[in-house]
Amino acid sequence: MASLLSVLTVKNLLVLSLALNVSLIFKVLVLHDSQSYSFFIEHDGTKEEALLSTVPSSSSSSSSSSYSLLMDQDRVINLDHGDPTMYESYWQKMGEETTVVIPGWQFMSYFSDATKLCWFLEPEFANQIVRLHNVVGNAVTENRHIIVGTGSTQLYQAALYALSPDTDAEPISVVSAAPYYSSYPLITDCVKSGLYKWGGDARSFSKTGPYIELVTSPNNPDGFARRSVVNGSEGIIIHDLAYYWPQYTPISAAANYDLMLFTVSKSTGHAGMRIGWALVKDEDVARKMTKYIEINTIGVSKDSQLRAAKVLKVISDNSERMNAANSFFEFSYHVMAKRWKQLREAVHESGLFSVPDFPPRLCNFLNVVFEPQPAFAWVKCEGEIEDCESFFRGKKILTRSGTHFGVSPKYVRISMLDRDRNYDTFVERLSRIRS
Amino acid sequence: MASLLSVLTVKNLLVLSLALNVSLIFKVLVLHDSQSYSFFIEHDGTKEEALLSTVPSSSSSSSSSSYSLLMDQDRVINLDHGDPTMYESYWQKMGEETTVVIPGWQFMSYFSDATKLCWFLEPEFANQIVRLHNVVGNAVTENRHIIVGTGSTQLYQAALYALSPDTDAEPISVVSAAPYYSSYPLITDCVKSGLYKWGGDARSFSKTGPYIELVTSPNNPDGFARRSVVNGSEGIIIHDLAYYWPQYTPISAAANYDLMLFTVSKSTGHAGMRIGWALVKDEDVARKMTKYIEINTIGVSKDSQLRAAKVLKVISDNSERMNAANSFFEFSYHVMAKRWKQLREAVHESGLFSVPDFPPRLCNFLNVVFEPQPAFAWVKCEGEIEDCESFFRGKKILTRSGTHFGVSPKYVRISMLDRDRNYDTFVERLSRIRS
Known part of the structure; x- marks a missing residue:
């Protein structure tokens, strides 16, 4: 009996959870139309609204549970602004070292x-x-x-x-x-x-x-x-x-x-x-x-x-200290290198987009020759797609149109600095986009 | 021998200290002409320079030692801007209560x-x-x-x-x-x-x-x-x-x-x-x-x-908590009340100035009837003095001329929020000004 109850409970919970997901997704979409506010100066006066990513701020690693996969299918990924939350995990690792204490009278x-x-x-x-x-x-x-x-x-x-x-x-x-x-x-x-x-x-x-x-x-x-x-x-x-x-x-x-x-x-x-x-x-x-x-x-x-x-x-x-394990720039260089590798692979798999190529150069600080790996991806929609930002919006990926940067709407700017889970979902989704 | 040495040393130190004072005062005055910068937006474009008060930031009580009396005679008191350093002593008394701790990754x-x-x-x-x-x-x-x-x-x-x-x-x-x-x-x-x-x-x-x-x-x-x-x-x-x-x-x-x-x-x-x-x-x-x-x-x-x-x-x-001893507003109300009393007495003693009178009213918060005791004293130079700000400057008290506030130069604004030692020196000096 206890076992039956427990099976029922799991099934019931799953149904409840699915219902909750649908309701949450609905709420996010409705919010988009009626209540949300535009963020960041980088929009023009057309009152574009930036949908919020639903990943909680404490999440910094990608998860592959069925729950999060389900969520990720319809989740809006907001890469319109360059919020550098990618760096949180490094500073968390550093612990107390950068904690500040300020007395009230100073x-x-x-x-x-x-x-x-x-x-x-x-x-x-x-x-x-x-x-x-x-x-x-x-x-x-x-x-x-x-x-x-x-x-x-x-x-x-x-x-x-x-x-x-x-x-x-x-x-x-x-x-x-x-x-x-x-x-x-x-x-x-x-x-x-x-x-x-x-x-x-x-x-x-x-x-x-x-x-x-x-x-x-x-x-x-x-x-x-x-x-x-x-x-x-x-x-x-x-x-x-x-x-x-x-x-x-x-x-x-x-x-x-x-x-x-x-x-x-x-x-x-x-x-x-x-x-x-x-x-x-x-x-x-x-x-x-x-x-x-x-x-x-x-x-x-x-x-x-x-x-x-x-x-x-x-x-x-x-x-x-030349301690590579704790070096901020070593950490962030490797995250950016990994992300650009993922991005180029996804762009290649999809075949619908292009990103700039950069000549490699020697970095005197890291003592490595590498190609620039910018904080933003400047993505061009190839072929028939004229409005790249709308195209991505249809895939629930929020980007910023080239028109805001003084060029064609065939381009969009995409932040490379979001938390791992958002970034991973983005490249995974990008790689599956076909014409 | 030890005693003679000690007397000599005290005398020597006094001479040294006096020399140091003269040199410091000279430096402040020279700095004024050549190197100091204008502060605060409340000036117009005439590039007025605000002399710095030489009281160190840790000083918050008035001192009556011969050293500080000597310093205070020629010390420039800058009451031009409303830097609210008067409040430091309250927050210092509160100790750890208002200390903030912010981890590097938050x-x-x-x-x-x-x-x-x-x-x-x-x-x-x-x-x-x-x-x-x-x-x-x-x-x-x-x-x-x-x-x-x-x-x-x-x-x-x-x-x-x-x-x-x-x-x-x-x-x-x-x-x-x-x-x-x-x-x-x-x-x-x-x-x-x-x-x-x-x-x-x-x-x-x-x-x-x-x-x-x-x-x-x-x-x-x-x-x-x-x-x-x-x-x-x-x-x-x-x-x-x-x-x-x-x-x-x-x-x-x-x-x-x-x-x-x-x-x-x-x-x-x-x-x-x-x-x-x-x-x-x-x-x-x-x-x-x-x-x-x-x-x-x-x-x-x-x-x-x-x-x-x-x-x-x-x-x-x-x-x-209704704990008057720790109440911020009780503390600051009493400091302001004391300062306004000192100011009105000094103005009365001097006879050269006037300050506004305010009708008393009931304060619902403190449950006391009192006259307003503003953060700035709006002082009028009476009689022949046309440029009140220059007049005070001659007494090494920096104030802000009424011209900046859209009125006559017979008025000046004087901050009531400086540290005790500056404020006490100011009222003491004010009370001694005679026509």
Whole structure:
């Protein structure tokens, strides 16, 4: 009797579970139409809604149970934004090492060091920034001012403010070669500034006079190394180096530009901290960038700067110890390498898509020759498919259309930084798509 | 011999110490001319430089040793900005209670709760905001959306973005009755927005059509309770309630406006967190404010939100326990009461200045009748002194001129929130000023 009951119970539970799944899937789809909110600046004004992935935040490994397989068949995979949750498993492994403890009575003042140009920059964070760049060899820090920002997004705006002419002339044009980061036009024109104005694709820019060119290298969305393309004499260049780290691309030389932007979101994976930094050669530009952040937010969270300092310190410590097992960049390099291998295999199996090929280069930091393995896959739908984003949406994979990046809808950008289970489901689903 | 040596040593040390003092004072003055940087948005473009106070950050009690008396005679007291360091001693007394511990692998995602309108708002922080307003009774939270910002400064900009018309009409006018918070014009016109434009003193505003009026109550700089003054039919009001807390003013009723701004800087003293919140009635406005923060900084530091949640929780806990000795608002109410008493006595002794008088009212939270004791003293130089800020500067007291607040230079704003030693030196010096 007990045995019969137990069999019945298992069967009953299975039925219940299936019913629950159907109901959950239904809820997600209904939510999509009526209640969900659009996320991330990288959308245009067409009010696209990003469906939520239903994988709980604690899940970081792929599961092959029948329950999760059933769930995975209809689960919406949201790879539209680049939430770097892939890195959670590394930091979990590091345990207490990067735990921060902040007493309630410390770091209460607006000021971090009132004698410094960037008076809201925590000195320990500044030290760890310089140290990490020296360890990795990806940027020159000598004779640079460090400006901390609430993510590199705020620093980008600070740079526009600082680089715009003081005159009452018309707004300075801000351009970037397509495909460009989809947020740039939205941020630039957000409040219709009279100082600067989005000017579109740098390749077709032909105005005379001063302009600002954004060079993202490796590029978001397509991963290629970049240089400026406008051939004007009065150009000012902002180098967005968010992805110039060894897990994404070979570090061939220390970047040595006038104004370079970095962020913890894409280097260490701590997007929730909202911390970025700029390395700025010109003192006057650095002072004006500081002024913008003063006006915009009266400085930057001390708590997140302290936490970022600790995270950067652990990365440098582990890199210097030459302990490959604990090296952050070894870990993340191998995850990215595996994911790109999976992606290329799935693309090959399907036959409907293409992804860029990159020339291999020597990475001075890892001492390995490898092909770039960008944080985003820049996927082209081949053949008849004109609207690649809609096509993927039909397969319950949310991506970002090429139109947001200034190019054809035959392209989409797909995040490579999600948790294992989402990523594995994505490539598995991709490999089964046939024309 | 040992005794002679010891006497000599003390004398030598005194000479050395005096020499050091002179050298330090010299350095501060030289630094002022050549190297120091301007702080805080509350200045206009005239590049005023704020001299640094030389009191180390760990000092929180007044000292009467000969060493510090000597230092205090020539020490520059910077009360230009409202750095709320006065609160450090309370939080130090609370010890471990408000310590936050954040493991390196948590709160990494951009998202706090992706199903919510304000997807970057930490749920626990939202809970503690509602709880604290209920405990204090200073604002209605029912049927409000909570939007978190990088300080209320960012929320002010988010509100301007959300409230500006979508049309291509000319920028909407933003006005506030003088004396108004000196940052408002600077923030509003920072990037010469085509959406909104600073329109000056609300009392002289006479344009027809839509406008935005800022009502700061209690007002910064003068501490008076305020209502809107423009009599237009198309006005939209932003209520900045940063100072509507029981240490500054009697809490007579729960504020019940459409759009209310608060900040931890002035409520709990944690300016370094850069955390503020808005209570917003209209869902569409709340969504647009969220969008602005998404575009401006892709959300708000999770770490600071967690820390703010803990600080707010301890305040509510201690208030609910009715333990006056540990109550944050009892502590801060008494410090402010003592400081205002000192200030009024010093003003009386000097005879050269005046400060506003406020009618006493019942505070429902503290259950005491008291006169408002604002976070800033709005001081008028009486008699012949036309430039009050320069006059105080001559006495090595840095203040902010009334001109920044849209009124006469006969007024200055003086922070009442500095550490004890600075504040005591200030009132002592003030009381000795004679015509």
